[in-house]
Amino acid sequence: MPAPFLLIAFRFPPCDRIGAYRWSKLCGRLARLGHVIDVLSAPWNEAEDPGWFGDVQHPNIRIHRVGSLYPHRLRGAQYERRALQKLHGRAFRWLDRLLPPHDIASSWGIRLLPAAARLLEARPEPRVVVATGAPFSANAWAARIALGQRGVRLIQDFRDPWFSTREEFDASPRARAFVLATRAADLLVSVTPEMTELYRRLSGHRRVATVPNGVELASIREAGVGVTRQHDFAYIGNLYNAREAPLERFLDWVREKRRSGAAPRTVIAGLYPHHLRSQHRDLVEAELLSFHPQLPQRRAFELVAASRWALHFNGPGALGTFQTTTKLVEHAALGRPTLSLNYGGATEDFIRAHDLGWSFRADSAQLFAELDRCWLDERRFGLRVSEFDFDSTARLYSSLIDDLARTELDLPTSSG
Numbered sequence: 001m002p003a004p005f006l007l008i009a010f011r012f013p014p015c016d017r018i019g020a021y022r023w024s025k026l027c028g029r030l031a032r033l034g035h036v037i038d039v040l041s042a043p044w045n046e047a048e049d050p051g052w053f054g055d056v057q058h059p060n061i062r063i064h065r066v067g068s069l070y071p072h073r074l075r076g077a078q079y080e081r082r083a084l085q086k087l088h089g090r091a092f093r094w095l096d097r098l099l100p101p102h103d104i105a106s107s108w109g110i111r112l113l114p115a116a117a118r119l120l121e122a123r124p125e126p127r128v129v130v131a132t133g134a135p136f137s138a139n140a141w142a143a144r145i146a147l148g149q150r151g152v153r154l155i156q157d158f159r160d161p162w163f164s165t166r167e168e169f170d171a172s173p174r175a176r177a178f179v180l181a182t183r184a185a186d187l188l189v190s191v192t193p194e195m196t197e198l199y200r201r202l203s204g205h206r207r208v209a210t211v212p213n214g215v216e217l218a219s220i221r222e223a224g225v226g227v228t229r230q231h232d233f234a235y236i237g238n239l240y241n242a243r244e245a246p247l248e249r250f251l252d253w254v255r256e257k258r259r260s261g262a263a264p265r266t267v268i269a270g271l272y273p274h275h276l277r278s279q280h281r282d283l284v285e286a287e288l289l290s291f292h293p294q295l296p297q298r299r300a301f302e303l304v305a306a307s308r309w310a311l312h313f314n315g316p317g318a319l320g321t322f323q324t325t326t327k328l329v330e331h332a333a334l335g336r337p338t339l340s341l342n343y344g345g346a347t348e349d350f351i352r353a354h355d356l357g358w359s360f361r362a363d364s365a366q367l368f369a370e371l372d373r374c375w376l377d378e379r380r381f382g383l384r385v386s387e388f389d390f391d392s393t394a395r396l397y398s399s400l401i402d403d404l405a406r407t408e409l410d411l412p413t414s415s416g
Contacts, residue, residue: 028055029394125151242315355382
């Protein structure tokens with residue numbers, strides 16, 4: 001009998017942001033595998049289904065809403081009037097000075113802890129708890145829950161790195177929360193081997209595992225069927241977190257190709273700084289670059305399928321050292337190789353390991369020559385991504401949960 005478990009996830013449908021995606025998809029499949037799942041999540045406003053709300057509509061999934069003292073729904077509000085946009089931004093910049101920046105679960109514990117205690121006390125031992133979230137307060141609250149209840153076995157699911165180095169850890173005011181979160185856990189799970197090794201090294205924890213982010217391979221492939229080629233390069237997603245830096249270099253290469261008389265056409269869809277459109281007006285007016293707003297998922301996939309190459313950008317920060325994005329897998333599922341401009345790390349390793357396309361350093365002095373080589377190359381890539389289907393990742397998570405539920409454990413260890 002698959003083990004029941006309690007999931008602590010601040011973001012969960014009807015939250016329509018990407019932070020709710022991983023565990024919505026996993027829950028649907030784990031429920032179909034026989035796991036009974038109680039979900040503790042924050043209340044969210046009703047939103048249009050981005051493609052994963054239906055996954056959590058299963059009799060084995062019971063969702064319990066626990067209010068937060070943090071105004072998370074207000075934070076996500078969108079305003080058309082410029083004055084309201086400025087007032088909204090100013091208010092939350094002020095709030096970020098008082099609380100951990102952008103950490104919407106930081107005040108959740110006051111109501112979360114008693115709600116979790118009521119659910120767990122009604123269950124026989126052993127009781128498995130899985131906590132996930134970003135930035136990380138949900139994991140710290142889950143640690144307090146585990147320490148306050150006998151017979152709880154805690155899996156901490158990390159989608160992002162708290163710290164990138166030991167030096168950053170030693171200097172951070174969040175170090176104590178990290179130690180609490182990892183020391184109370186029986187198992188640490190993260191989404192890339194690089195991040196798993198980072199967590200093992202920083203925490204000293206003996207029990208670590210990698211469960212990659214998954215995708216819906218079948219539905220993605222279906223979105224690309226019968227799409228006509230319309231452009232050379234397509235980028236879907238956000239252009240923040242310093243991703244503008246590699247984009248600038250790519251578009252400078254496009255300008256060079258234009259001067260030589262044979263320039264590629266590029267389309268961008270998603271969220272991006274408003275200045276990008278005016279900054280690159282020359283390419284827009286030459287019909288070599290077009291911008292679209294954030295699109296529904298299927299329409300975004302069709303845009304990629306209508307290209308020769310799918311673009312990927314990572315900024316020069318530490319995040320790309322440990323993280324990869326499911327977009328790389330989605331590109332491959334659509335039959336399109338990726339052209340990634342990055343600064344090394346997990347993305348470069350991932351692209352090469354699964355033969356997904358080209359990965360170039362955005363700060364390379366030879367970048368334009370490398371892009372020329374890519375542009376002229378007609379090779380076919382292996383695009384090996386079958387292991388990242390959600391059916392596979394859910395089976396892997398199911399085995400981790402069941403093993404933890406039936407195994408006698410020592411107290412986990414942590415280095416300070």
